[in-house]
Amino acid sequence: MSSSGEATIKCADADSHGTTKLLRESQSPATGAMMMTGDAGVDEVRAYLPDLKDKRVLLLGAGIRQNTEALAQLAGHLTLADHNQDVLDSIKTTCLPQDHISFMCGDVTELEFAGGSFDLVFVDRLLTSLGDDDLTRVLVRILDWLTPGGYLFILETCDLRSGHWCPDMPTVFRSPLQYFQMLQATTSTQAAFTPIRAKSCLSYIQHKGDPSQLCILAERVNKDEQVTETHFPHSVIFQMEWLLGNTWNSTEGETTTREFCLGLGLVPGQRVLDVGSGGGESAFFMARYYGVHVHGVDLSSNMFCLALQRQATLEEKLRKRIHFEMKDILEGDYPAGSFDVIYSRNVLLYIHQKAELLRKFKGWLKPGGTLFITDYCRGTASPSQDVFDFENRRRRGLEVRYTGENNTSGTSTVISLLVIRKKRNNFQTVRKMRVTEGLEDFGESRPLNMVTVDDYSELMRSSGFTEVKVEDFGPQYSRTKEAELRAILPTRLAFLQEYPQEVFDDLVNITRNKRVYEMGLVIHYA
Structure with a gap:
């Protein structure tokens, strides 16, 4: 991990437009890591989601079967999107109830849905396979796909190579800070994202001592209601x-x-x-x-x-x-x-x-x-009048000078x-x-x-x-x-x-x- 927190791995070819093209695999380097956490990891993610009863959910990246099954049980309707048709066909052969599940095969950068189609979009270990330009465009699309007050849930590996690493897979590992900055920079004419909670996956910390597995829940809000980080740069x-x-x-x-x-x-x-x-x-x-x-x-x-x-x-x-x-x-x-x-x-x-x-x-x-x-x-x-005068000058941006003399007006601590x-x-x-x-x-x-x-x-x-x-x-x-x-x-x-x-x-x-x-x-x- 670089000391600056920048993404440390970028392996890609550029197309004629300079856009980074990366392999989009359903099984990310962290898939094995998530499997190792077992039911505890799935239960932890499930508990961090908002109430999905009767809600329309889009899952981007259906390769991690445990999360797919959990969402199928929670959502009113679930749309599974993956670029790998074999993954989707495999899910169709399971005992999951199919009456409220739709399937779509396609590259995440090319998917099309009507505005306001979903109450929650769950992105499962997919963003490390996108370059910054592609990720920016995908976030803008997700913002449009969500209903007002809808949620984006991101489950992703940050910073470190973890799990069963595949050296031939071109991957972009971003810091948590980069994900927050990209979310807060994603806006449309009327809407924006506000991250409302986030955490590293406790089950993975307890299993591996690794805090790099990150959950972020962001809400689609009116643009003028967006809350951004200003107090602690x-x-x-x-x-x-x-x-x-x-x-x-x-x-x-x-x-x-x-x-x-x-x-x-x-x-x-x-x-x-x-x-x-x-x-x-x-x-x-x-x-x-x-x-x-x-x-x-x-x-x-x-x-x-x-x-x-x-x-x-x-x-x-x-x-x-x-x-x-x-x-x-x-x-x-x-x-x-x-x-x-x-x-x-x-x-x-x-x-x-x-x-x-x-x-x-x-x-x-x-x-x-x-x-x-x-x-x-x-x-x-x-307070003494001196203190009020000092405060008034400070608030107005005027120069003040401290001398360290004690106040004799009887003002208490x-x-x-x-x-x-x-x-x-x-x-x-x-x-x-x-x-x-x-x-x-x-x-x-x-x-x-x-x-x-x-x-x-x-x-x-x-x-x-x-x-x-x-x-x-x-x-x-x-x-x-x-x-x-x-x-x-x-x-x-x-x-x-x-x-x-x-x-x-x-x-x-x-x-x-x-x-x-x-x-x-x-x-x-x-």
Whole structure:
């Protein structure tokens, strides 16, 4: 796998129009790998699909018999399309009920269906046999074939040569990030794709320790409703890691993670749900040093792809204990009692339905399990006028200069940290944080929903838990930000070899701004 994440294998001839021509085989290099996972792999894929009762489904690539049989049982009507007539004839001889199945033989790049023909298109290990130009055209056609609100489900091998590799088969292995980018770039005059969830196949991770088998579910939406990745481009992730530590995107990186994990009572074999898993740093730490199994969930496709890329570099026994998923945690449907620990760092401030999520957390935890959360809370004290003036200038894009002088106006700490733990039927808040009212967005582009510590306590009680306790984390947070500033400032020249000066200035200003919000510091304008 190349370090850039680009496709590593392209074997093809070009036609007179420069279009890549590749052999389209029903049995991809990963077919043997999927067979090895047995019924568990098929059941996993089946559970990840939307409800298909009475729905019209198109399967592109019918060579993997297990998935074909599963879709035949689920769909109201199933159209099987494959370029190999022998494959289709073989399916006709099985005991599958044929009354709701149609068959079509043809190259995927030449298939024709009327617009709005299908509620779901399932692409089964086919895209590695298409060059980028062909894949782009096929995605546009699928978008047209789907009904409004219909789904595209992709099951594909990414990045690595896996399964029973055939060296003579021309194949394009793409990174997960490339598939997300191509989906989000696929639009028509009225419609577009929005990926709504994705994961690596857990059954294959457990069997082979390989996260390269990817499931993506994308929805056909109105073009003006398309949701694209904007908050965590990889360049921003890597820049923040320069500040917070290699592979880390949480405050004080490994230091605070190590401290927090000491109090979780983690033991080998436990299951941990990491909500807002980012690039995987906390999951890797807990799996390596505590021997736990971690399921990481993040809404960012960029974070998800980065976590998969990093997981693939770990030793096999560690890879087998980690599983990542891209989805909205509010859409989580894990069985009751699935996890010993739920772990989340600075995520709930983005979630408006906190009560709903806390109730889900309670149901997902085993009896006696632990819920550990760090989060920003809204304070009740009024900030000094200096802080408001600073914020107004920052929002208007005007220059400000930090001097580090303490505020003497009596403003209390406005940022600290909240940690919540559940022991049997009780919540205990071990850390807290406050943000003074009126300064809730921290310059974020996403809408935030921060509540007071008292409001948090009430939300926990209404979710079925009691005995809420609070410990302020503000002073430690302040020292952490000071340490981050001291660490990054001497690295400026090396940083500028990778990134522009304005990016370095932004990182420094972000860190200083958060100290302003936390301590209520006096600001002198340049």
